[in-house]
Amino acid sequence: MFSLGDLYKEVIIDHTKAPRNFGKLEPCSHDAEGFNPLCGDQLHVYLQIDDNNIIEDVKFEGQGCSISTASASLMTQILKGKSVANFNTMFSAFHDMATADMDDKPDEDVLGKLAVLAGVKEFPSRIKCATLCWHTVKSAIEDAGQPAKTE
Amino acid sequence: MNIDNIRNDFPILHQEVFGHPLVYLDNAATTQKPQCVIDAIRQYYEKDNSNIHRGVHSLSERATKDYEAARETIRNFFNAKSTKEVIFTRGTTESINLVASSWGGANIGKDDEILITHMEHHSNIVPWQMLCERTGAKLKVIPMNEAGELDLAAYAELLSERTKLVGIVHMSNALGTINPIADMIKQAHQVGARVLIDGAQAAAHMATDLQALDVDFYATSAHKMYGPTGVGVLIAKEELLNAMPPYQGGGDMILMVTFERTQYNELPHKFEAGTPNIAGVIGFGEALKYISNIGFSAIEKREKELLDYATKKAQSFAGLRQIGTAKDKACVLSFVLDGVHPHDLGTILDREGVAIRAGHHCAMPVMQFYKVPATARASFSIYNTEAEVDALFTALEKARDMFA
Numbered sequence: 001m002f003s004l005g006d007l008y009k010e011v012i013i014d015h016t017k018a019p020r021n022f023g024k025l026e027p028c029s030h031d032a033e034g035f036n037p038l039c040g041d042q043l044h045v046y047l048q049i050d051d052n053n054i055i056e057d058v059k060f061e062g063q064g065c066s067i068s069t070a071s072a073s074l075m076t077q078i079l080k081g082k083s084v085a086n087f088n089t090m091f092s093a094f095h096d097m098a099t100a101d102m103d104d105k106p107d108e109d110v111l112g113k114l115a116v117l118a119g120v121k122e123f124p125s126r127i128k129c130a131t132l133c134w135h136t137v138k139s140a141i142e143d144a145g146q147p148a149k150t151e
Numbered sequence: 152m153n154i155d156n157i158r159n160d161f162p163i164l165h166q167e168v169f170g171h172p173l174v175y176l177d178n179a180a181t182t183q184k185p186q187c188v189i190d191a192i193r194q195y196y197e198k199d200n201s202n203i204h205r206g207v208h209s210l211s212e213r214a215t216k217d218y219e220a221a222r223e224t225i226r227n228f229f230n231a232k233s234t235k236e237v238i239f240t241r242g243t244t245e246s247i248n249l250v251a252s253s254w255g256g257a258n259i260g261k262d263d264e265i266l267i268t269h270m271e272h273h274s275n276i277v278p279w280q281m282l283c284e285r286t287g288a289k290l291k292v293i294p295m296n297e298a299g300e301l302d303l304a305a306y307a308e309l310l311s312e313r314t315k316l317v318g319i320v321h322m323s324n325a326l327g328t329i330n331p332i333a334d335m336i337k338q339a340h341q342v343g344a345r346v347l348i349d350g351a352q353a354a355a356h357m358a359t360d361l362q363a364l365d366v367d368f369y370a371t372s373a374h375k376m377y378g379p380t381g382v383g384v385l386i387a388k389e390e391l392l393n394a395m396p397p398y399q400g401g402g403d404m405i406l407m408v409t410f411e412r413t414q415y416n417e418l419p420h421k422f423e424a425g426t427p428n429i430a431g432v433i434g435f436g437e438a439l440k441y442i443s444n445i446g447f448s449a450i451e452k453r454e455k456e457l458l459d460y461a462t463k464k465a466q467s468f469a470g471l472r473q474i475g476t477a478k479d480k481a482c483v484l485s486f487v488l489d490g491v492h493p494h495d496l497g498t499i500l501d502r503e504g505v506a507i508r509a510g511h512h513c514a515m516p517v518m519q520f521y522k523v524p525a526t527a528r529a530s531f532s533i534y535n536t537e538a539e540v541d542a543l544f545t546a547l548e549k550a551r552d553m554f555a
């Protein structure tokens with residue numbers, strides 16, 4: 001049985017208490033808002049993407065639970081300097097990890113330290129907390145002009 | 152009142168979650184069901200299942216009799232004037248939508264105002280917003296104070312001859328506040344406004360005498376009163392219902408249909424189009440009998456004891472901020488904890504077997520008022536114990552330590 005410790009790993013608690021890249025990015029080339037209507041999480045992500053489609057900088061702000069805050073914090077660290085194409089690969093890998101079967105191992109080659117969030121798959125009501133920031137960046141990049149939602 | 156006996160009436164309570172005894176403190180979302188309600192539904196499906204009001208065979212006659220007997224039980228429970236005023240719906244939400252759509256459509260115009268309170272559930276906000284969008288009427292909000300009590304002076308100011316309807320939640324699901332509806336109804340009637348009371352939360356916790364209160368429209372749900380989900384009631388004054396157009400068209404709500412014209416059925420059937428939730432209604436009736444057997448004086452006394460016990464613990468718990476501290480409140484302990492988001496609390500408590508709700512409780516304006524994204528809410532019922540309150544606070548300590 002998965003225990004609480006598998007979800008609330010030390011890294012996650014650390015990022016919850018001291019989220020990295022927290023705040024507004026001004027100026028930025030892309031931004032979007034995300035909502036999780038279930039629990040009231042609100043997230044705003046800001047990206048600076050250059051002409052070569054490289055994510056130069058990324059920040060986030062908002063209110064959310066530990067999982068959504070830590071996930072966003074970890075995401076911003078890993079996305080800096082990556083290309084939009086890289087983002088898309090990681091988006092899929094992250095999504096697969098969060099919704100995978102218990103026994104599937106996360107793709108650590110692609111995900112790196114994001115793999116600490118693999119525990120959410122055992123907590124169905126929390127999966128959306130972890131994926132909200134990824135959906136929000138996706139909608140920022142795609143310039144959907146509509147807030148990202150988890151449902 | 153013997154708590155052990157009551158707990159024994161609820162089979163679901165006797166289970167473990169993650170190796171801990173289940174501590175069910177999410178009663179404001181839905182209460183558990185006693186064996187007698189489960190048995191009534193089962194008996195219907197095992198012995199009497201058939202469609203009502205249309206068969207001449209024995210099963211249909213039995214089902215119709217039980218369905219209509221439940222209507223009388225419900226009338227009596229809320230002291231409505233007549234069973235013609237008791238309309239079965241899917242629940243509070245549908246009851247309010249019925250009124251907004253049917254009564255509102257016929258009676259609300261662009262210069263009219265609809266008043267609701269700041270602590271309404273979304274189901275008593277959105278249907279009125281939709282009506283206002285359709286008609287150009289104005290939606291106004293009765294403010295509340297930090298304790299989560301309505302500002303009655305502001306209410307008196309807001310009331311005018313433009314006010315056509317006042318929508319008030321009897322007891323707030325997000326705060327536990329019990330609103331002084333008797334006086335508020337009188338005031339509304341003085342300016343000629345109709346009043347809709349959302350009884351979803353209050354109905355299981357205190358007696359509601361609709362004739363004494365002179366309520367125009369009353370909505371509630373069975374599932375918050377130990378009955379099944381997906382069934383509830385609209386109780387409204389007969390003269391209002393008679394003057395209202397039907398809400399939905401279909402079977403059961405007609406007397407005579409030709410392609411030229413349809414003659415609608417008598418009350419209450421005019422508002423019950425289609426095959427209803429027959430088993431649900433029968434279960435609803437049984438649930439109300441269960442409550443009546445215990446009696447509201449015993450229920451209120453016991454639930455107050457438990458809330459006082461929990462409130463004392465909350466007050467001495469470091470870092471806990473209660474949301475909703477009205478003088479008159481029941482059964483709800485809504486709070487935020489420094490450093491731990493309510494959603495995380497929900498998950499951590501669940502692993503200790505403690506079921507609470509975390510979120511906005513379908514009352515986002517309440518969250519906005521207190522400037523919190525969400526709260527954690529423990530809500531109590533007749534079968535909860537002091538030991539369960541202790542388990543809640545032990546689990547909260549664990550959560551606090553995890554994020555310390």
Ligand SMILES: Cc1ncc(COP(=O)(O)O)c(C=O)c1O
Nearest residue numbers: 242243244272274324351352372
């Ligand atoms: C105060 C209040 N009003 C209305 C509702 C809606 O009830 P239902 O979902 O049964 O229609 C609820 C239930 O969540 C409630 O607590």
